[in-house]
Structures are given as structure tokens and as C-alpha cells.
Amino acid sequence: MIYVLCANPAWDRMLFFEDQLLLNAVNRVQKVMEVAGGKGVNVARAIKTVGGTSELLLFLGGWQGERFASFLKREGLAFCSFPVAGETRITTVLHEEGSGRHTVINEPGPLVSLKVALQVERYLEEKLCSGDYLVLSGSLPRGVQRSWYAKLLALAQRKNAYGVLDTSGVSLQSAFQNPPFMVKPNVEEAEELLGWTIRSQEDKLKAVSELKKRGVEIVVLSDGSRGLTVAWGLKRFLVSVEGGQVGVYGIGSGDTLVGAMVFGLERGWPVERVLRFATACGLANTLHPGAGYFDPHLAQVLQEKVVVRELEEKG
Numbered sequence: 001m002i003y004v005l006c007a008n009p010a011w012d013r014m015l016f017f018e019d020q021l022l023l024n025a026v027n028r029v030q031k032v033m034e035v036a037g038g039k040g041v042n043v044a045r046a047i048k049t050v051g052g053t054s055e056l057l058l059f060l061g062g063w064q065g066e067r068f069a070s071f072l073k074r075e076g077l078a079f080c081s082f083p084v085a086g087e088t089r090i091t092t093v094l095h096e097e098g099s100g101r102h103t104v105i106n107e108p109g110p111l112v113s114l115k116v117a118l119q120v121e122r123y124l125e126e127k128l129c130s131g132d133y134l135v136l137s138g139s140l141p142r143g144v145q146r147s148w149y150a151k152l153l154a155l156a157q158r159k160n161a162y163g164v165l166d167t168s169g170v171s172l173q174s175a176f177q178n179p180p181f182m183v184k185p186n187v188e189e190a191e192e193l194l195g196w197t198i199r200s201q202e203d204k205l206k207a208v209s210e211l212k213k214r215g216v217e218i219v220v221l222s223d224g225s226r227g228l229t230v231a232w233g234l235k236r237f238l239v240s241v242e243g244g245q246v247g248v249y250g251i252g253s254g255d256t257l258v259g260a261m262v263f264g265l266e267r268g269w270p271v272e273r274v275l276r277f278a279t280a281c282g283l284a285n286t287l288h289p290g291a292g293y294f295d296p297h298l299a300q301v302l303q304e305k306v307v308v309r310e311l312e313e314k315g
């Protein structure tokens with residue numbers, strides 16, 4: 001089973017503008033799209049899109065939380081929600097159709113008490129079995145200790161389950177007290193974590209090796225349309241899309257990649273297949289607005305455009 005924790009879900013409100021968005025001016029919105037989001041929700045949705053199942057765990061609160069839960073039900077995503085006081089947050093995405101540029105405004109979200117966080121721990125303690133996956137995605141809500149992911153990763157280890165982590169800042173830093181099985185930082189997140197600037201492909205390889213040395217089995221360093229640099233056991237891979245061409249809807253493509261990777265891992269696919277498939281799903285996601293709503297058949301076809309190159313082993 002795949003459990004996905006979305007500790008800080010967000011109602012994603014996407015505003016599409018025909019032209020460039022102007023600050024300190026009146027802007028007219030062309031189209032609005034609203035979906036239940038947050039990194040973990042997007043991961044769970046991607047897993048469903050490719051034909052898999054997962055259980056989403058999330059904190060929901062207030063009227064916004066009720067709307068969120070109805071949306072997930074209608075969508076058919078299996079979830080278990082833990083009620084919190086306060087309103088589930090809204091993320092505003094300002095998308096410029098012409099250039100494909102987007103601006104994301106993430107609200108902090110409601111406070112989560114220690115008591116409610118403990119409920120999640122107990123739930124996982126009871127449910128998590130050997131061979132399961134526990135995906136921890138996105139920012140941690142206020143009120144929860146910054147080292148909470150480390151605690152949950154330790155729980156996963158104890159249960160012989162695979163911890164997968166996609167977060168940033170202090171929650172990423174402190175999670176390494178109990179290294180995850182897989183981690184997917186982007187370049188900025190890796191730089192913050194490592195404390196040095198990644199300038200070249202060589203730097204990216206150094207970065208994945210350094211994170212690998214901290215005890216992670218699979219390190220996937222993403223760099224938008226520039227592709228992935230991967231450390232997988234002793235092997236190193238560079239993954240790219242032919243011609244570097246991707247679509248304009250980048251929101252949630254990293255989450256889609258994580259979801260599709262975990263889907264492939266759970267099925268025991270070989271490494272190259274997992275990387276090719278997941279990259280194609282991430283690519284398909286950039287061609288459709290809304291995170292995780294890509295066309296799975298298109299993703300199958302797009303696999304032909306994905307180049308997975310294994311580098312010579314260095315040990």
C-alpha cells in the first residue's frame with residue numbers, strides 16, 4: 001500500500017491571464033480553475049491517474065476543509081482526514097498563458113496541534129506494513145515540530161516500509177536524522193540542504209552523491225526542463241526529454257513525477273523503466289492545467305521522448 005501524507009493541503013486557485021500580469025495595476029482574469037491541491041494530494045492524484053491506488057492522509061479544517069473533502073470524494077481519491085481548528089489554506093497560482101510563466105502564492109495554513117499530529121502517528125503505527133510506501137510531501141503546517149518528518153521516517157523504518165520525502169527548508173534538513181529511502185529535491189532545495197551552489201552537471205552529480213552518502217537509497221535531483229540527475233544505489237543516471245521541450249503547466253509536475261515513481265517502485269519495475277515512465281508523466285502534466293490531471297495514454301506515448309542515460313560507475 002502507498003500512504004501519502006499531505007500535512008499542509010491547499011485549495012489551489014489558479015487564475016489564467018492572457019498576457020503578462022502587472023503589479024500595481026488592474027489585471028483581468030481570463031479563466032479560473034479551482035482544485036484540491038497540496039503536494040501530497042497531487043502525488044495521490046498522479047498515482048490514481050496512472051491506475052494505482054493510495055491512501056491520502058491530511059489535515060482539514062473549516063468550511064474550506066469541507067469543500068476540500070467533497071472534492072476528493074467526487075474525484076474518487078481515497079483519504080483519511082484529521083480535523084483541525086482553522087481553515088484549510090488557499091494557494092493562488094497566477095498563470096500567464098502567453099509566456100507560460102507562473103507565480104505561486106502559498107499561504108501558511110492552519111495550526112495543527114500536537115494532539116492531532118499524534119493521531120496521524122498512531123494511525124500509521126497501526127496501518128503501515130512491511131513493504132508499504134510512506135510519501136511525505138510538501139511543507140509542514142504551523143504547530144508541528146520541524147523534525148516531524150524525521151519522526152515519521154523513523155516509524156517507516158521500524159515498520160520496514162519505504163519513506164519517500166519531497167519537502168524543503170528545515171523540514172528537509174532535519175528529516176535527514178532518519179534518512180528516507182527516496183528523496184526528490186529540486187536544485188534550489190538541494191543547494192539549501194547542502195549549503196553550496198549547484199552550477200554545472202558535475203555539481204549535480206556531486207550533490208546526489210553527497211545526499212546518497214547521508215544514507216538515502218534513491219536521490220532524484222530535479223531541474224525543471226533540464227531534467228533529472230539520479231543516484232540509485234551505486235548507479236548514476238541523467239534523465240532528459242528529447243529537445244528539452246516541455247509544456248507550460250509546470251505546477252505539480254514534480255509531484256506527478258514522485259507519484260509515478262512510487263507507483264513503478266511498488267510494482268517492482270526496473271530502474272530505467274521507473275525513470276522513463278515517471279519523467280513522461282511529469283512531462284504530460286506540463287501539457288495540461290491542474291496538477292496530476294494528465295492523460296495517462298499520452299504519458300505512455302511520451303516515454304519515447306525520454307532519454308535515460310546511465311553513467312559509468314564510480315563507486
Ligand SMILES: O=P(O)(O)OC[C@@]1(O)O[C@H](CO)[C@@H](O)[C@@H]1O
Nearest residue numbers: 010037038039091106138139252
Ligand atoms: O507550501 P508547499 O506545501 O511547499 O506547496 C504547496 C503547493 O504550492 O505546491 C503544490 C504544487 O507542487 C500546490 O498544489 C500547492 O498549493
